[in-house]
Amino acid sequence: MLQSKRFEILKERPVNKDGFVTEWPEMGFVAMSSPNDPKPSIKVKDGKIIELDEKKREDFDMLDQFIADYTIDPSSAEEVMKLDSMDISRKLVDINVSRAEILEISKGMTPAKVLEVLNHMNVVEMMMALQKMRARKTPSNQCHVTNTRDNPILMAADAAEAGLYGFDEQETTVGVVRYAPFNALALLVGSQTARGGILTQDSLEEATELRLAMLGLTSYAETISIYGTEPVFIDGDDTPWSKSFLASAYASRGAKMRFTSGTGSEVQMAGAEGKSMLYLEIRCVMMAKGVGVQGLQNGSISCIGIPASVPSGIRAVLAENLATTLFDMEVASGNDQTFSHSEIRRSAKMLCQMLPGTDFIFSGFSAVPNNEDMFAGSNMDSSDLDDYLIIQRDMMVDGGLKPVNEEDVIEVRYQAAKSLQAIFEEFGFPAITDEEVDAATYANSSEDMPQRNVVEDLKAAERILQDGISGFDVALALAHRGYETTAERIFSLLKQRVAGDYLHTSAIINKDNVVVSAVNDENDYKGPGTGYRLSPERWDEIKNIRQAISPRDFD
Amino acid sequence: MPTETFSIEMNMTEIGPAAKGTNPKEVIVAIAPAFGKDMNKTIVGVDHISVLREILSGIEEQGAVPRVIRSMSTADLAFMGHGAAKLSGSGIAIGLQSRGTTVIHQRDLDPLSNFELFPQSPLITLETYRMIGRNAASYALGESPNPVPVVNDQMARPKYQAAAALLYLKECKSLVKNKKPMELKVEFSIKA
Secondary structure, eight states: OOOOHHHHHHHTSGGGGSOOOOOBGGGTBOSSOOTTSOOOOEEEETTEEEEETTEEGGGOOHHHHHIIIIISOHHHHHHHHHSOHHHHHHHHHOTTSOHHHHHHHHTTOOHHHHHHHHHTOOHHHHHHHHHHHOSBSSOOOEEEOOOTTOOHHHHHHHHHHHHHHTOSEEEEOOSSGGGHHHHHHHHHHHHHHHOTTOEEEEOOSHHHHHHHHHTTSOSEEEEEEOOSSHHHHHHTTOOHHHHHHHHHHHHHTTOEEEEEOOTTHHHHTTOOTTOOHHHHHHHHHHHHHHHTOSEEEOSSGGGTTTGGGSTTHHHHHHHHHHHHHHTTOEEEOOOOSOOOSOHHHHHHHHHHHHTTOOSBSSSOEESSOGGGOTTTOOSSOGGGHHHHHHHHHHHTOOOSOOOOOHHHHHHHHHHHHHHHHHHHHHHTOSOOOHHHHHHHHHOSSGGGSOOOOHHHHHHHHHHHHHHTOOHHHHHHHHHHTTOHHHHHHHHHHHHHHHHOGGGSTTOEEOTTSOEEOTTTSBOOOOSTTSSOOOOHHHHHHHHOOTTOOOGGGOO | OOOOOOEEEEEEEEEEEOOOOOOTTEEEEEEOTTBTTTBOBOTTOOBHHHHHHHHHHHHHHTTOEEEEEEOOSOOOHHHHHHHHHHHSSSSEEEEEOTTOOEEEEETTSOTTOOSEEEOOGGGOOHHHHHHHHHHHHHHHTTOOOOOOOOOOOTTHHHHHHHHHHHHHHHHHTTOOTTOOOEEEEEEEEEEO
């Protein structure tokens, strides 16, 4: 056959490097609706749920049992379940129905009911609902700060730069596991150099992650994974009860935490039991609610290639974010993994969360180049920052970031690297040279950094855990070396741990060390003129990009 | 100019449940339930015959003795590999899924640990499969080879994650519950 020249061009387009598959409902390879999804039903006897979504109590698996006993309110469930699903979908979009009213309804819904409600909605309606239902009125953003060599000086400088851009939460992880304490330290020092109150986490194996939080080297945790079917859950040697225990451990030490789940994980592990990806994810959301954690990171996350490959898959990912907010939880809404070669497609997906606003639009945005992103790359990276800032300005929408000056970035990177140099000296860690400080100040990636002695660094990193070097020790060392502002900020973060206010739903801490959460900044959206609106100061910040020319630029 | 065309054919015969090996030079290759049977190509379209042939050749040329078994009750790479390592005379085994994902395992490790893991199946070439065979043989002979270089591509997810899941699901359709691994006799022949 002769080849069409036009098809030849299409074939070469980035989008055609992405993977697409047809639906396979029998194995759960379907986004939002499978013939095997149960129909909504409930029966309550003596205050106990004895039937859930067509299943009798004696047939419950552990997730059914957990959700029936800890999530659904048996006193309102039978009344709520009588409501027409379409009516609930309409209430979600209706600006005259308040968020509080929806939260009352969600208390009595079963997973299959939530699924039915979401299936009635198109993406614009879901975005309208998300705008109303997210818990914190002010939207925000989270970033990844990692590098392939786990270079601590670069990491501190990158964290400081990300802080200037306005990320309220920063997440790191490791290339080499034993570097973990160094990464936590570098992120803490770098972020607090930029501004006080930025929350940081180090995504690791669960016990080490908890240990670093207990030492006060991190201030929250997120990568505590849950799954939507029993076999997949057990595969990870876990149950809803073991995850609840872990959640309590964080709470007992005054550290913020949220769970992680997402569509596609059960299919990937061949444990979907023929159910749709969204149905299984709703079970995760409701399980998280039952545990009592304040929030959830979802939006497929590391399995995004799976929902993204099927029809209505990106809509399902938006639906799962919305489901989280339906249950009055913080949502850190994904956009944190590479899912497409196409710039158009990855922007289109991102707008589903950016335009309505979520508690954390990205979880996170790679503040470093994607090839340095040890979470295997994010949907957007440091080279996309200007695009993102300009989309904020184009749409007059708050995406959580602000334009920065090159001089300010250079200065704050230098200060962060210098601070870490001082800490290393104080603790007797392998010295950070002035050459390294300079390199980190101007670097783009770890290739721009001089090599360090990895063996010596790892020994020092292990000393942090062995000697129990804490956030307080870090603050003392900084104060001792004259870095009083950063020392004070780290100390303030530790005080927050004692006060515990930032354990409230959707908490972030602003530059004045004030907790902003769903308690004191509750989303009260009820249509135009209500809810989150850009303040004149914030709008000025967003407008003021360095690329814009003005009449004054011409003589 | 005339060109010679030929193809290699593979004949696999089940010869009963796989027993524990006694040869200390033995390396078991545990293939997944559908490998070379209900499925015939990896995720990037390389035929299973060539993949298995390279691995077996790698083992042999390094001086070890290959044995092939088929995992029946699990298609999980870690458990296939670890289960086979426990049957292997040397304690070393290779797990191989139909999509091409491969592991080198050892019987004293935890199932989710490994000697070498090749998680990104689309990036494994035939040459790499041969090197995997050689390295497994080296471990069996008590040597400490340099690990086979692993290729990493951050854009592999958008391109292959869904297909990889699809192939794994397809593989799982060939599972037989509670059935022990089967010993296989594998013969290659050249057809002109």
